[in-house]
Amino acid sequence: MAFATRHFVRAASSDAATAAAKKLLIKHVTIIGGGLMGAGIAQVAAASGHTVVLVDQSDEILKKSTKGIEESLKRVIKKKFADKPEAGAEFVKKTLQNLTTSTDAASVVHSTDLVIEAIVENLEVKNKLFKTLDKFAPEHTIFASNTSSLQITKMANATTRQDRFGGLHFFNPVPMMKLVEVIKTPMTSQKTFESLVDFSKAVGKSPVSCKDTPGFIVNRLLVPYMMEAVRLFERGDASKEDIDVAMKLGAGYPMGPFELLDYVGLDTSKYIIDGWHSLEPNNPLFAPSPLLNKLVEEKKLGKKTGEGFYKYK
Ligand SMILES: NC(=O)c1ccc[n+]([C@@H]2O[C@H](COP(=O)([O-])OP(=O)(O)OC[C@H]3O[C@@H](n4cnc5c(N)ncnc54)[C@H](O)[C@@H]3O)[C@@H](O)[C@H]2O)c1
Secondary structure, eight states: OHHHHHHHHHHHHHHHHHHHHTOOOOOEEEEEOOSHHHHHHHHHHHHTTOEEEEEOSOHHHHHHHHHHHHHHHHHHHHHHTTTOHHHHHHHHHHHHHTEEEESOHHHHGGGOSEEEEOOOSOHHHHHHHHHHHHHHSOTTOEEEEOOSSSOHHHHHTTSSOGGGEEEEEEOSSTTTOOEEEEEEOTTOOHHHHHHHHHHHHHTTOEEEEEESOTTTTHHHHHHHHHHHHHHHHHTTSSOHHHHHHHHHHHHOOSSOHHHHHHHHOHHHHHHHHHHHHHHOTTOGGGOOOHHHHHHHHTTOOBGGGTBSSSBOO
């Protein structure tokens, strides 16, 4: 028995070693979508020595993304290189040297190890993109989506590389937030999964893994919590101000649920909850909220529009 156990342990560790040996070392990355998330991912990938091509629909958008990255890097060096301004300037220079932009994804993926998609949260649009890129990217290239609420499996099925497809869910703002959820579908190979975990670590993040389930870990817990706060307020049990104070001072959360909803965007939150509700209509945690729907209809979407649950003007 002792021998069998030892033998098993040795076999398991040698399997792990073989899988590790086969992992893909990701050096060249293409990021599609230069918005809030894509620009952040491009920044941390370039800052950690990867060569990055950032893709979006127009040069104008990409100029804005690059400017945002430069400003964010300046904030980073103020903290990280406070007493070494020359090293800070060198860090910015090297990071920007690692970064190029393009408006033509198909023409830049030919030499990429990893494609990270961070475009609009729409399955049809994402599938169309992945289907096209599947034809142009080399065989070894891994595809990953940064989606918050869509099924990775459905995107993987739009391609012929289901085993080289996974989720890389970064958090906003990317340069600050340490977490990445690495999502493994039933078809994602161990090699792909481990390569994505290694990449997440290489860009300075702490990866956790989750199956391809609605909301993965963080949003699956966070969104129903925020919706419960809205329902508590809708019933008139407590004011939104008191609920926010209670969760900050009583639970130690950095923001209250209404502050967080305004920060995330009420449209985004509504979109997520509506999607889950259609998947599981009888799950009370995924029930839509009349108040949230009303605010979205009135275009009160949170901080970005100057008003959500609170006013910011
Ligand atoms: N905002 C968040 O807090 C957050 C957090 C985690 C994950 N996400 C996910 O990240 C993704 C992007 O979100 P965001 O907040 O950065 O959105 P965003 O609107 O800021 O940026 C999306 C960008 O994609 C570009 N784009 C759209 N279609 C394109 C195409 N076919 N080809 C190239 N570029 C295209 C747009 O021009 C835009 O610049 C979504 O899937 C979202 O669910 C968002």
